[in-house]
Amino acid sequence: DGGITQSPKYLFRKEGQNVTLSCEQNLNHDAMYWYRQDPGQGLRLIYYSQIVNDFQKGDIAEGYSVSREKKESFPLTVTSAQKNPTAFYLCASTPLPTNYGYTFGSGTRLTVV
Amino acid sequence: AQSVTQLDSHVSVSEGTPVLLRCNYSSSYSPSLFWYVQHPNKGLQLLLKYTSAATLVKGINGFEAEFKKSETSFHLTKPSAHMSDAAEYFCVVSEAGGYQKVTFGIGTKLQVIP
Numbered sequence: 001d002g003g004i005t006q007s008p009k010y011l012f013r014k015e016g017q018n019v020t021l022s023c024e025q026n027l028n029h030d031a032m033y034w035y036r037q038d039p040g041q042g043l044r045l046i047y048y049s050q051i052v053n054d055f056q057k058g059d060i061a062e063g064y065s066v067s068r069e070k071k072e073s074f075p076l077t078v079t080s081a082q083k084n085p086t087a088f089y090l091c092a093s094t095p096l097p098t099n100y101g102y103t104f105g106s107g108t109r110l111t112v113v
Numbered sequence: 114a115q116s117v118t119q120l121d122s123h124v125s126v127s128e129g130t131p132v133l134l135r136c137n138y139s140s141s142y143s144p145s146l147f148w149y150v151q152h153p154n155k156g157l158q159l160l161l162k163y164t165s166a167a168t169l170v171k172g173i174n175g176f177e178a179e180f181k182k183s184e185t186s187f188h189l190t191k192p193s194a195h196m197s198d199a200a201e202y203f204c205v206v207s208e209a210g211g212y213q214k215v216t217f218g219i220g221t222k223l224q225v226i227p
C-alpha cells in the first residue's frame with residue numbers, strides 16, 4: 001500500500017544532541033513537508049521541498065535542517081540549536097499542485113530528557 | 114494574507130446527535146479548503162476538500178461541509194455522531210499560486226458522550 005512512513009514513533013534526545021527523524025513516501029509525490037505540532041497551536045511549518053535537492057524554510061526553521069537527496073525521502077534533523085524541541089513532528093506529502101490535499105505520516109513524538 | 118479561525122476549541126455532543134464544527138477563513142484569492150481529522154498520537158487524515166467545484170462537499174465517515182463565500186465559512190457537519198468520531202479536527206486553507214501557502218487552524222476537539 002502507498003503511504004508515508006515516519007520513524008521512529010518515539011524518540012528521546014539528551015540536551016545538546018542532534019537527532020534525525022525519518023520520513024519516506026512511496027506515493028511518487030513531488031512535494032514533502034515537515035510540521036511541528038504543539039498543544040493548542042495547530043501545525044506549524046518547519047521546512048518544505050517541492051523537488052529533489054531543493055528545499056525552503058517554513059515559519060519555524062531555526063534549529064532544524066533537512067535534505068532531499070531522493071524524491072522518496074525527506075529527513076529532518078533537530079539540532080542542539082533548537083531550544084524547545086519537545087513536540088509531535090508530522091511529515092506530509094502531496095502531488096503538485098497542492099490543492100489535492102496532504103497525505104500525512106503517523107508522526108514522531110520527540111522528548112528531551 | 115490568509116488565515117483560518119476555528120471558532121470552538123472544544124465541542125461536546127451526545128452519541129446520535131448532530132455535529133457542527135465551525136470554521137471561518139480569510140483569503141485574498143479563491144481558496145482551497147480542507148478538513149482533517151486526527152486521532153490521539155496519529156497523523157492527520159483528510160476528511161474532505163473544497164476546490165471550487167460544488168459548494169456542498171461530502172467526505173468520508175458521513176461528514177460534509179458547505180463553502181459559503183458570502184460568510185467566509187466552511188463549517189463541518191455530521192447528522193449523527195458516533196463514538197469513533199471523538200478526535201481533533203483541523204480546518205485548513207490553501208491559496209493557489211507559487212508555493213501554495215497552507216494555513217492550519219488550531220483545531221477543535223470533539224468529545225462524544227455515550
